[in-house]
Amino acid sequence: MGAFEYHEGRLSVEGVPLARIAEEVGTPVFVYSRAAFTGALADLDAAFADRRRLICYSVKTCANLSLLRLAAEGGFGADIVSGGELFKALKAGVAPGKVVFSGVGKTEREMAEALAAGIMMFNVESAAELEVLSRVAGQSGRRAPVALRVNPAVDPQTHPYIATGLQTSKFGVPHDEAPALYLRAAADPHLRVVGLDCHIGSQLTSVAPFAAAAERLRALALELRQAGINLEYLDLGGGLGICYNAEEPPTAAAYAAALRPVLDSLPELTVVLEPGRRVSGPSGVLLVKVLYNKSNGPRRFVVVDGAMNDLIRPSLYGAYHAIRPALESDRPMEVTDVVGPICESGDFLARERHLPQVAPGDILAVMDAGAYCYAMSSNYNARPRAAEVLAENGSFRVIRLRETYEDLIRGETA
Numbered sequence: 001m002g003a004f005e006y007h008e009g010r011l012s013v014e015g016v017p018l019a020r021i022a023e024e025v026g027t028p029v030f031v032y033s034r035a036a037f038t039g040a041l042a043d044l045d046a047a048f049a050d051r052r053r054l055i056c057y058s059v060k061t062c063a064n065l066s067l068l069r070l071a072a073e074g075g076f077g078a079d080i081v082s083g084g085e086l087f088k089a090l091k092a093g094v095a096p097g098k099v100v101f102s103g104v105g106k107t108e109r110e111m112a113e114a115l116a117a118g119i120m121m122f123n124v125e126s127a128a129e130l131e132v133l134s135r136v137a138g139q140s141g142r143r144a145p146v147a148l149r150v151n152p153a154v155d156p157q158t159h160p161y162i163a164t165g166l167q168t169s170k171f172g173v174p175h176d177e178a179p180a181l182y183l184r185a186a187a188d189p190h191l192r193v194v195g196l197d198c199h200i201g202s203q204l205t206s207v208a209p210f211a212a213a214a215e216r217l218r219a220l221a222l223e224l225r226q227a228g229i230n231l232e233y234l235d236l237g238g239g240l241g242i243c244y245n246a247e248e249p250p251t252a253a254a255y256a257a258a259l260r261p262v263l264d265s266l267p268e269l270t271v272v273l274e275p276g277r278r279v280s281g282p283s284g285v286l287l288v289k290v291l292y293n294k295s296n297g298p299r300r301f302v303v304v305d306g307a308m309n310d311l312i313r314p315s316l317y318g319a320y321h322a323i324r325p326a327l328e329s330d331r332p333m334e335v336t337d338v339v340g341p342i343c344e345s346g347d348f349l350a351r352e353r354h355l356p357q358v359a360p361g362d363i364l365a366v367m368d369a370g371a372y373c374y375a376m377s378s379n380y381n382a383r384p385r386a387a388e389v390l391a392e393n394g395s396f397r398v399i400r401l402r403e404t405y406e407d408l409i410r411g412e413t414a
């Protein structure tokens with residue numbers, strides 16, 4: 001059962017009807033379930049309970065401090081890709097020694113900040129980056145703990161924009177160039193080789209690509225051992241998919257089972273995982289309010305007060321998010337697009353959906369909106385960003401205020 005279900009006809013989370021949250025906080029508003037968020041982290045952790053492991057929540061998916069704090073309180077780490085994410089993770093109480101830093105374009109400033117914080121590991125993505133990191137570490141008098149992010153060249157069979165482990169993607173170091181780069185890193189007095197890393201893509205719905213990538217990393221880890229380089233961490237990235245529509249993603253247990261042959265043959269390594277979507281995705285929804293019904297020719301539109309600036313995934317990736325009315329309805333069904341007020345035809349939340357007829361003022365929930373939704377939101381069309389709410393155990397609280405018009409001009413000069 002999901003975190004958002006109907007009770008007595010009202011779509012609810014943690015015992016709170018979503019319509020009540022919409023009424024008290026206004027719309028558009030993102031609502032997260034504490035139990036769903038912490039439960040997903042615990043579920044993954046439990047699947048790897050028989051070995052040394054560290055689950056690093058991928059901050060980029062949803063970086064609200066209250067959610068980061070939940071991860072921190074659970075003893076989990078953070079997967080970051082910028083100085084801003086480091087700042088937020090540390091503010092929320094994530095232990096610096098549980099932070100992994102990925103990304104193809106780390107700046108010197110970001111490296112220096114992460115070194116000063118004492119993070120667990122830099123996942124280095126190129127020879128050029130390794131050189132700069134060595135220099136920055138030398139200047140700061142610290143040895144930088146490094147892993148190479150290796151591109152295992154496996155096809156994750158996902159949307160091309162979010163496939164990262166293909167031979168042609170910008171990420172990581174080519175598999176066959178990794179050994180030489182490791183030898184260089186191991187000989188560098190400013191670097192300490194600690195790990196091996198990959199991340200092949202996002203929203204994977206089968207375990208086979210994960211297993212194939214892990215197998216390639218295992219071969220590399222053994223080759224490095226032969227060369228006298230002993231690792232501490234094997235970081236297999238994130239990428240575990242969720243069900244937006246009819247996908248059947250693997251359970252955490254099936255995921256762990258698929259990796260087991262590789263992990264069992266490397267018992268001395270701590271496995272690091274960087275799950276994002278799997279944790280935050282199903283933990284959140286976006287609530288929007290119906291403004292108008294209209295038809296243009298044969299096409300029907302429900303115009304709502306949430307838009308592509310709030311939730312860009314349908315516009316950007318053609319992504320599917322289910323839409324559910326906050327109040328169960330027995331009105332006749334119709335086929336309709338759900339669109340926002342933004343001046344672009346690409347501004348839609350759903351297309352050609354069978355939905356019960358709605359009226360102005362009705363609240364709709366855009367489901368599975370916890371990952372990459374608020375995080376990718378913008379002020380396009382000078383729209384203040386939505387509020388965020390955390391529901392927990394029968395009550396709820398605002399964890400980020402709705403932006404105001406004043407927020408829209410902060411820092412600007414007329």
Ligand code: LLP
Binds near residue numbers: 058103164201202274
């Ligand atoms: N680790 C690294 C190095 C990553 O690049 C990513 C995601 C993750 C972990 C977390 O992956 P997850 O477990 O969430 O699949 N905006 C797109 C997704 C972009 C994914 C970027 N990297 C979307 O809305 O689908």
